[in-house]
Amino acid sequence: MTEHNFLQPYTFQSGVTVANRIVMAPLTQEMGNADGTVSPSELRWYRLHSGDAGMIITGSSNVSELGKGFEGEFGVWDDRFIPGLRDAASAIKSRGSKAILQIFDAGRISSTKILRGHDIVSASEIAAPREGYETPRALSGEEVLQTIKNFGEATRRAIEAGWDGVEIHGANTYLIQQFFSPNSNQRTDEWGGDLERRMHFPLAVINEVKSVIAKYATRPFIMGYRISPEEVEEPGITLADAHALVEKLKDEPLDYLSISLGYAWRTSLRDENDKELILNKFVNQVGDAFPIFVAGQIITPADADRALNDGATFAVMGLESIREPHWVKKVINNDEDSIRYEFSLADAEELGIEPPFLTFLLRGFRKALRVSTDPKIDANVYQNMAAPYESTKRSREYLGN
Template sequence: MATKYNFLKPYTFKNGTTVKNRIVIPPMTEAAALENGAVSQDELKYFDIHTGGAGMFITPVLNVSNDGKGFEGEPSVANDKFMPGLIKLAHTMKQNGTKAIMQIFDAGRMSNSKILRGTQPVSASPVAALRPNAETPRELTEDEIEQIIEDFGQATRRAIQAGFDGIELHGANTYLMQQFFSPHSNRRNDKWGGSLENRMRFALEIIKRVQKSVDEYADDKFIVGYRISPEEIEEPGIRLDDTLKFIDVLADQPIDYLHISMGYAWRTSLNDKSDDEPIILKIKQTVNNRLPLISVGSIEKPADAEKVIDAGIDFAAIGRESIREPNWVQKVELGQEDSIHYQLSPTELDSLGINSAFLDFLNSMNADLHWVDKKEAKDNFDKEIGGVEGN
């Protein structure tokens, strides 16, 4: 086994849980669940192929309530009827010691009435997202806010009972937890909005409710993570100063890690171009060893992951590269780095568990999959699945 990389070393959380290495597969939407939100056989096939190497594997996001659904093909943890599929999913992911983490969320205003089958999307305030064709959401009532918090607690219970090793709260990527924190989407003047302290409240209450489920249903080694996006470009919107204050509070909450969602691990501020310090290092300083951090974004080669660990970040997440190369960790361990695939051929899709729904979603997100031959890829799509159209 190759031992020259620090990312191959195990990590032990404060709760005593040990993960076998510092590589994480982050949550990546594959849009392949059944229409009602149940786990599909295609999803199980994909996870069976891609698990077993990383220390932690985080699922694509699951909605905690029916009205929290964000896109077609999204798996759900909103009802006990989904438990049989969730049990199979947890079992499939937990191969060779990989820890299975379920990411959970409510999409809020980032959904629409078509996806919600005629129901108007909701958010902290009736403010539409700044994106094409965005619908104006309905403002949540106090009782509805409390119900969503309860939904997160029940989703956590189901994750525990299904056999997952942890959950990750999706407080990033402009979804409902971030919407309450953002001054763009949250214009409330009650205890859920206005001041920075009030805009933190929704997330902190969810964490409190999740911990109640952990205390009641899990052993003391269940992992609770939180994913956060550092900035928004909207005006008004989340700025880094507020995020660092929020992270300072989060670091003292009953969570086990903080996952920083960025497209590039070493990204600097989107709003202050004069600041050339990577955001992840600012967050590391704020956290001050109170929580482990996961860094994600364009980490592809072993040297990329090692650079993250050498900077004092605890985990490196490989996203799109893990789609192309499901045996990335295993090949590094065996000293077979030269055989790692960094490009994708259309002839490999089935062997990688990539079905047409997943492929459509990746195309709609303009994901750069590093095709071996882009013309070959297009010709193959046209031939095999009748072309790829964005959602």
């Protein structure tokens, strides 16, 4: 069998050890119950995937009622969700994977329909530059403080429910990124303005989560952070902005930094003359402060090897983990020829993909999903394009129908 570094175990600074360096990406599945509780469909999905990737990160779990971004997501904003969250953590860990709960607030990437008539909220009263998005209400100073506490309370619930860690979702144009971005944050108080003040909110969330872990965790518990490195909007987050935030993060006890990219080897979208890989930029900046996770069209064992050779510590797999839930096992068993790199609609039930999830995939990611009956797509088309979750303006340039 070929030696692969991604099959080696890893111990985080918190003390959690994972069996390998493949991570199942946080995936929006829309298979949860309408009230935010965990459904049997979700439990089946996670049991199916347990024991393959060393870590499984859930899709976004909203920390407040007004933080819901889509139907069928986990709720983590009330103690009544703890029993279901405990079941989900047990399902993920049933065959050895570590369970990481991604916690977020959608902010303006929501709607009054999804929020059942309640206002959508954000840093400022500025609508997302996407067709059909509503203008949010700006959070008051008191509400900002409460939202920060919500991330801490969500972390406490994750600890009580037996999760191995949380990933703070500071990417993909959701609320934490909305506070960091000069596009969506035009406040004039302590939570907005220049770059330094726009970093207050994400750093305050990290500090709150850190404090809660120190208070409640009686065993090693992971704290990760996910970041989108730039925005294409003007004004928007630049790589220089992102590097300034990461420099602050180096002083925090993070277990990892996950770079949210649609293509792992992408260069800058804002500066076409900058040919250095974004991954390399952050690897060089971070050094040994914490591991780097990278995602984006990591499909084959060679792709995962390349990601680690380029400095990432973990390779994060999204769509490929949907097509092939036994990817790691097949590599270990020297059975790589049987790995599925296309998705057959006939396999959906076997793969645990029920109608809400299947509809979501086919609506927003059909080309990248590689549906077996569709025309074949040249993989090079994804290089240096923004994925739907990376950019507001460019989302349909990438993986749409």
